[in-house]
Amino acid sequence: MTNADHSALAKSSSQLAGPGDYFALLKPRVMSLVVFTAFVGMVAAPGVLHPALALISLLAIAVGAGASGALNMWWDADIDAVMSRTLKRPIPAGLVPRSEAAAFGGFLSALSVALLALASNYLAAGLLAFTIFFYVVIYSMWLKRSTPQNIVIGGAAGALPPVVGWAAVANAAPLESWVLFTIIFLWTPPHFWALALFKRGDYELAGIPMMPNVKGDLSTRRQVFAYSVVLALAGLAPYFVGMVSAFYLIAAALLGGWMVWLSWLVLKASAEDFGPAKKLFGFSIFYLFAVFAAILVERLVAIYV
Amino acid sequence: MSDEKQRLPTPTSYGLTPEEMAMRKKRNLAIALGLGVFIIIIFAVTILRIGGAVADRSF
Structure with missing residues (x-):
């Protein structure tokens, strides 16, 4: 092996990677x-x-x-x-x-x-x-x-x-912790399938069997809507297991209602229109953050006020 | 074959460029920092877990 070969090996390893990488x-x-x-x-x-x-x-x-x-x-x-x-x-x-x-x-x-x-x-x-x-x-x-x-x-x-x-x-x-689990679990499909709808080409290229490139757009849109409805209902569950007050129930109902509305727009959008899917993807992140933030606020108020 | 081997220079280093050296230094510092933080965390956990119970034993 020559010096040049060693140098080439060095270049192919992590010599230029910083802590940030x-x-x-x-x-x-x-x-x-x-x-x-x-x-x-x-x-x-x-x-x-x-x-x-x-x-x-x-x-x-x-x-x-x-x-x-x-x-x-x-x-x-x-x-x-x-x-x-x-x-x-x-x-x-x-x-x-x-x-x-x-x-x-x-x-x-x-x-x-x-x-x-x-x-x-x-x-x-x-x-x-x-x-x-x-x-x-x-x-x-x-x-x-x-x-x-x-x-x-x-x-x-x-x-x-x-x-x-x-x-x-x-x-x-206990049950309450699994209620939180269920919210994120049901949130995942509409979140990622909204992304997959407008990034379908990427997943196809990589050979990943995402829902839009296996079952088609329409089937995916229907499932996104169905999961959003179930998610909106599951989002209310913390109230019914006694974790939070009516303040949370109202917040979760409003957020869930908007999630369902956006997924309805995804369902009704034309085949080439990915605007609603992009909107739903963006809002889904906010939805999860807001629902958990509402629980956090409730618990902190209960502890300190 | 053995003659050819003898003629090849023995590499003593990878010949890093100044940029690569700088990155290596940064990586080393990050590892040192991580190790330092790890030591402090383990020490803190030990002290906090023992808590006041350190005196609750028969000598």
């Missing part, structure tokens, strides 16, 4: 939603956890979510390289080698689970480990490339953080 492997935007929903789970749970331990637990959950993001990028590097939305991720951009992303994600997974076990309890740590396993193995490795129900079932991984947060404080996972 490794941070990007953690999918910070997804991580922020995980942290927020887990935090709401922690605040909503009955029980007392030292504020510093709660903060460290939240950090462990964030790192766990980030680790599963890195492992997902490791596994999906081939399809990330053909989709416009994911083309600039650190692996397809040639900044971080796949093997390093795998090692980074694996190491952080173990670290996050161990840290959560130390800071809170084994139930929360076990749930976090299961979340990472479900996202990486069940969703990324198995479902994503094999069925249009990929994001429906895989959505369970994204829905678990509030249960993990609840368990971290209460050392239990």
Whole structure:
């Protein structure tokens, strides 16, 4: 091997990757939603956890979510390289080698689970480990490339953080925590299928069997509407299990009503009109944030006022 | 074959460019920072978990 060969090898490894590129492997935007929903789970749970331990637990959950993001990028590097939305991720951009992303994600997974076990309890740590396993193995490795129900079932991984947060404080996972799980679980299909409607070409190119390119646009639009209706109803559930007051019920009803209205516009839109789908995608993010923020406000008011 | 091997220069480094060296330094600092934070967190968790119970034992 010549010096030139060594130099070429060096260029193909991570010599130009900065800490920011490794941070990007953690999918910070997804991580922020995980942290927020887990935090709401922690605040909503009955029980007392030292504020510093709660903060460290939240950090462990964030790192766990980030680790599963890195492992997902490791596994999906081939399809990330053909989709416009994911083309600039650190692996397809040639900044971080796949093997390093795998090692980074694996190491952080173990670290996050161990840290959560130390800071809170084994139930929360076990749930976090299961979340990472479900996202990486069940969703990324198995479902994503094999069925249009990929994001429906895989959505369970994204829905678990509030249960993990609840368990971290209460050392239990009662019905109320699963109500929060259900809201995110039912939110996932209309959110991702709205995206898939106007990014259909990307998914087709990558060979991912998303609902629009398997069952067609119309079937997807119908399912988006159906899931939005069920989601709007499930969004009211925290009131009926006694977690929150009528203030939340009104807020959730208004938000859910708007979600259903936007999904109705998606259903009624012409085949080439993706405007309503883009609007629904944007609003769905706000919906989830607002519903969880309303629960958070309710619980904080109940605790401090 | 063995003659050819002897003629090839033995590489002593990857010959990093100044930009690559700067990035490596940044990565090293990030690892050091991460390690420092990890140590502080484990120490804090230990102290908080033991809490007042450290005195509740028979000597």
